[in-house]
Amino acid sequence: MKILILGAAGQISKMVTGKLLQETEAELVLYARNANRRIANSDPSRITILDGDFNDSVKLLEAMKDVSIVYLNDMNSLDATQTIVDTAEKSGVTKIIGATILGIYDEVIGEFGKWNARMVGRTGTNRHKESAKIIEDSGIDYTLLRLTWLYNQDGNEKYRVSQKGEPFIGAQVARQAVARLIIDIIENPAVYSNKSLGVSEPNTDFPKPSFY
Template identity: 65%
Template sequence: MMKIIILGAAGQIARMLTTRLIQESDAELVLYARNATNRLKNPDENRVKIVDGDFNEEAKLVEAMKDADFIYLNDMNSLEATEAIVKAAEQAEQPFLIGATILGIYDEVAGPFGKWNARMVGQTGTNRHKRSAQIVEKSGLDYSLLRLTWLYNEVGNLNYMITQKGEPFIGAQVSREAVTQLILDIVSDPNKYRKTSLGVSEPNTDFAKPSFY
């Protein structure tokens, strides 16, 4: 049976991912988050374990990752936390890491949207995510980094497009539902996405800023 660790399990995409994995797979899940037992309801006690933990608790992370096939990391904003997670994964069975980060970490967003995004995120935020991504890229893990554009919710909208590292990033928005679908696609065919950094957006959203701003 496949085992998947969801780090930051109280986040919106993480919750959507949990629901779909319960409904569409027989995977065993570990839901890891601060105060997780208070913030999360266990959807299936036979398949799901909830763990209270901080991203910086390396020993607890190693234990949670035991026998895991995949890790989904919902937030790479903290350099120290990403480092602890990567070290823990390398000590465990080296599961495939799927990490959610942000667009712009390679200066890959051009034009009016690129300028708007840089102004909104700020150089400090971009640099934090860039350095976190470098930790993953230099590790011994198999991974797929998801450079997500601006997020919104739209039930049933599973449309996404991806660009590779080194290609221009196009697309001002993408639904969380579509990002969840991409994560499931990676889990279904990890070899296709191994050691990639994917720009993730919605087709036909080459806007100067997201439509909801």
Template identity: 60%
Template sequence: MNILILGAAGQISQMLIDRLLAETSHSLVLYGRNISRRIKISEPQRETIFDGDFSEKNKLILAMTGVDVVYLNDMNSPEVTEEIILTMKEAGVSWIIGANILGIYDEVAGAFGEWNKRMVGNTSTERHRKAADILEGSGLDYVNLRLTWLYDQEGNESYQVSQKGEPFIGAQISRQAVVRLIMGILADKEKYKNTSLGVSEPDTNWGKPSFY
């Protein structure tokens, strides 16, 4: 499988790259601004780098050539999300996994829901919601990952998922656990196809993350 990682210098992206190289035989296309200066290539026969902005359509099409799955590390911009989807269609790529945020469907109740609204703000929530709507209405095969508050903890890969329309419970999730979930999606795409998943750590039904 050939996997394009958009925003390859992001923290989750870099962890995902390491996992994919260690645990699979997939080939990786790594795309981002000044990416050649921000990450190190460890397996040049499996890793291809594209330095570029998401607005550079011709470069994006080249990066998507022969790609089976796209991972988009940030869905903050509905405009960028739409451009990426249009480019995928032009390049003949049909699968995308997008990293989004919790709360876009007002699915987080109670004290944590109120805390999250104050911290994220209406503008950011609305932008992520619009990007999710574009993704889900694209006609592509997709997974929309609605991630709770992120932190790092080596060895902690515990996660739980909720479906769109279900309450979101869980104030935090390790990046390591998110990467493990993405690995699972890549290993069984049919199981997860066309889902919007709330992603959190079990037993973290608190008023805010432990690190705040």
């Protein structure tokens, strides 16, 4: 299996890369701006590093050659998401896992929902909602991850998921747990086929994240 990580210099992406190298035999393509400066190639026999922009369809086509699964670490730009989807369709990519934000379906309720709306703002939420719709309407099998507020805690891989249409519960989740979920999906792509998942840590139904 060959996997492309778009936004490979991000914290979660680096965790996913490490786990894939340790736990699978997958070949990896790591794609990011200034990638050769920001990413160390720990295993040249399995890793290809490519410098590129999400809007560069030519470079993306090169990156997606023989790739089965794409992990997209940033869905902030509508144009970039559309370019990625268009290129994935041409390349025969079978699965996109996309990281986005909570609140795109007005699913965050209670005091935490009010706090989150103040912090994120309607403009940012709408942009992510439209970007998510591009993937949802693409015809490519997908799993979207609507991530709550992130923090780092080594060894904390606990996550809970909610489905689209259900209330979002949970004010925080460790990046390490998100990386574990991504690995779980990669190892069993059908488990959350064409689903948009709310991702949080169990027992964190707080009015705001504990680190705020």
